Amino acid sequence: MSQSLKKRTEKGTGKKASPQPETYTDDDLNKTKAYETAEEEEEEPNHRYWVAMILVTLLAIYVRFNKIGTPDKVVFDEVHFGKFASYYLERTYFFDLHPPFAKLLIAFAGWIVGYDGSFKFENIGDNYISHGVPYIAYRSLLGIQGTLVVPIVFWTMKTLKFSVPACLLSSILICFDNAHVVDSRLILLDATLILSVALTIYLYVKFSTYRRQPFTKWWWIWLTLTGVSLSCVISTKYVGVFTYVTIGIGVLHELWILLDYKKGLTIPELAKHFFARLWSLIVFPFCIYLFWFYLHFAILNKSGPGDSFMSSDFQETLIESPLARLSKTVNYYDIITIRHKETDSFLHSHEAIYPLRYEDGRISSHTQQVTCVFDPESKEAEDANNQWEIVPTKENLQFDKGVAVFTNDIVRFRHIGTGGYLLTHDVASPLKATNEEFTIAHGDDAEEKYNETLFRLRFSQTGSGTKNKRKVVKSKATPLKIIHVDTVVAMWTHDDELLPEWGFGHQEVSGNKKIQDRDNSWYFDDIVNLEEEDPRHNYVPKVVKHRPFLQKWWELQGLMFYHNNLLSSEHPFASQPDAWPLALSGVSFWNDNDERKQIFFIGNVIGFWTEVGFLAIYLGLLLADQVTRRRNVHILSNKARSRLYNTLGFFFAGWAAHYFPFYLMNRQKFLHHYLPAHLIAAMFTGGLVEFLFSKNSTTSNRLTGANRLKATALVLVISIGVIWFFFYFRPITYGDISIAPEEIKKRQWLDIKLHYAK
CATH class of the missing domain: 2.80.10.50 (Trefoil (Acidic Fibroblast Growth Factor, subunit A))
Incomplete structure (x- = not known):
């Protein structure tokens, strides 16, 4: 996805326009002047982007906040993350496999509305209203995060100078995906994770537009913000390391290009580029990561249910519980x-x-x-x-x-x-x-x-x-x-x-x-x-001891990794990675036997299959380009090849980095682990649709005339299919209405097994 900045001057004014992304070509690796000779292209009017983005954002708000209070009962892993929020509010120590950032955000929502954390989310199906739990405030926080993903995806595509139809397709694939919607309506960590991944991609793309102005104010701002967003990813779930791999691929590609002696950079200048990225993308984010643990320990200062996981030295740093x-x-x-x-x-x-x-x-x-x-x-x-x-x-x-x-x-x-x-x-x-x-x-x-x-x-x-x-x-x-x-x-x-x-x-x-x-x-x-006169009946409070933060963090870190690796037992709704890209099966989140309602976690099959189809087409395009060039047949222009290999290649690499490592894991795996890969595949799909309808054999690679109409028609067809599927499966996405057994059977696509089909 290598992009660089081209300085442009507005016609007739002499003023510099805003930075625009520019692509590398094959000649970029050998010719320093390729940046200066790149052809300036006409953009679509900005108001079209704004209108389209506002429209799709309003749709995202509707599908995520509509009946967000339904069901008014504990659903699926809300038993864990709602419980952890309560422990934060009571300041009692607990143990979990995931880093604290997203859980702290959920607890903060409860603190804002004045909740005391007395409800412990013990069982799926427990009623929120009868216990006075501000569950809508909790869910709304995640709903806001899930909604923000949609405009961020849209603006990422816009920053990469894709057309309005391409931006719309990518954002619609996320907006109307059933799995993304379910995760954005419940008290779970995935909405925070997906938002952090989307924001990281956007910020890195934004940083890429300033590569021709290294070490300037905005170059540093976007690079640093990319690191901050990366820290949010890894501070939510450890699968965030795959986002690090994605950004790392882009960074290594940049440094490889800068290493070319024809670029004229001295060794000290190369070192400056390297250490700027090292500080902004690794060291500084790691410090933020440690901060969330520092806050975690500072809040959880009372003995609690997590004590038994920790050493006695650790437990001596906690105020004793009544136990x-x-x-x-x-x-x-x-x-x-x-x-x-x-x-x-x-x-x-x-x-x-x-x-x-x-x-x-x-x-x-x-x-x-x-x-x-x-x-x-x-x-x-x-x-x-x-x-x-x-x-x-x-x-x-x-x-x-x-x-x-x-x-x-x-x-x-x-x-x-x-x-x-x-x-x-x-x-x-x-x-x-x-x-x-x-x-x-x-x-x-x-x-x-x-x-x-x-x-x-x-x-x-x-x-x-x-x-x-x-x-x-x-x-x-x-x-x-x-x-x-x-x-x-x-x-x-x-x-x-x-x-x-x-x-x-x-x-x-x-x-x-x-x-x-x-x-x-x-x-x-x-x-x-134990007899009544036994002196052991006399309680002597212990003295709370101090222990250095890094010692506590190191102990907790080791326990988190250890227990994460123990999650290898079978689960009725666990699935293997080969079932994810086609959404072959899902997870039962909640069901109500009395009213025959249910929430079933499944991706939008139309959208998932569309993405897989375009991923396959992309591999075919790469193979065709390599074969034809071997025979000295140059079908694609240099600019088209730059977009194919760099921009779309970055998205493809990001999808692969978030997907294939799961084949190496022995722990339990579920469909929600695929959502970061699905997010990146949605951006990839929008970009490839535009590429297929562009004039890639000329110096222009933009949609024009009849090709724009064809691309728009394809986007419209895919969007209609995606939106239809979403509303067809709406009853098991929201869990707000019951449907007849024959209607449930009609929705048992592929390996989907639903309740109440009889």
Whole structure:
């Protein structure tokens, strides 16, 4: 997309006109004077652009704000991002995989209208109105952002000197895309991401018009603003790195051209260009990125639901929550409940035994079952089958009830419900043949297998020196790995596959040989036998400590990347990248069984297929041009080739940079991940339509006469198809009306599976 500025003088006035983009040709790489000899071209009147842009912007406002309060219930991932806004407003610490910028914006909208954050968006379908939630203010913020994308796309195309029909087509593909509209009407991060990507492309294009005036005021302004916008992209979601790649492609192309010795630049001058871009596009944006985290930590200064993800050093920087009052030092002979951090389930045992032979033919020890049970109301602590006495080893029998338990201590666990001791041994577990079975040993058997009942309490927080860290164990507060001393496996459970009927549908407990895995973490949840006169009832507030910002940021950054990589489990609406460009399938966002209404996230199939068609045509044009030039047949003018390879090539590269990397990812993927690529493909499509109808064999590459009529007719046909599809699928985009099953079946295009088709 290499463009440069050409200084022009208004006819008869001697005044300089506003900077205009100029394209590089092949000769530009070898001839410095190509800029001065480029032919000036007549532009369309500005009022046509303004009228068209205002019209399409008004349409964008209508489709995004129409019935924005419907449904008045929590929809899809509003359960996450609405909840995070509430945590910001209450200043309680939480953990999320995404950077804080967009979430801070959402919380700011709530703060502006005076909301206190008391509603926690717990479940899809929870009613906003009955809880007094200003959800329309939240959604309106995203609606404004989604609306702004449309004029920005239009003005980007105008800045690149495309015609009004081309600008209109690109903006209509975004304005009436069902997926973009849905994401702009709900409390999600994607509207902020798409706006930031669109703004970055526009600002970089604007910067390109000043390349002939390097280091002037406006050159610096547009370059710096490009960096600011890039920081907003990467500060919203980490897939923003693909936008960095896109801009990086353009920057490398610029520097490659400037490197040509015929340009006359000295090494110090080249270095100045390089470091200007390095500062404006990488260093300065990174500082802004860090600022959002600084604000994040400054606001979230109270202990909250995210504490368990962080190290104890980090937690000591937070003001204690009311939950901290329940945290007590654990002593030997305390009767406790043990809870798994990942699945929030209780360690459990009962008198039932493992079957002698499992369904796959493997043999068990045929002894007492040890499982995990989950209770959302936490009433399981009252069940003696979930209670365990923490007992010292024979070497430490002198320990009495007043001696505290420390991490790295070796202990035994006596099951209160049945009186035996927790044990693991070299027998395969029921569901994981490579893991060890956990069971209970009684009486003489427990004494004979004494070594198999010993477990080390290892502090589970990662970091330098934490493996053998010795600190007092506290209920609810100290994460532990319970390591079997004899066979060196970690106690572990999982909820992705439950035990069959003989195991009552409980979670399997087994010994994991990969003791370094983070999901081996447990904590002592409650001390059941704590007496009223016990001094541990007296609460002593902790002292809040200071920790350098960069240390907190580095810890959080590592945890974010780690947990992002864990999102590899299957999801019923996850899809692979090969299904995205043709919008083959979508995502069910919300459904109301009583009124048979639904919101289904799907792209505008007409628009998606149109973009793919023109992407394919473009590859054909490149191939044809290369083949004909090999035979010394020059069909395209230099100016046309510049637009084909540079301007349209930049858009094509941007689309590819935002699309193909998803094939390399193992994490869950959804259709909304394609929207940044779809945005760039929309601009590409408008540009290619104009290119196909321009006189590309002459020095002019503009639409004129009959070709303009043909291009306008094609734009009109595509636009009608896109708008028709949008309104045809409107009922499942807005979720405001129910339609008959036969009408739902008519909308089950491709692999789209909708509710209430029967």
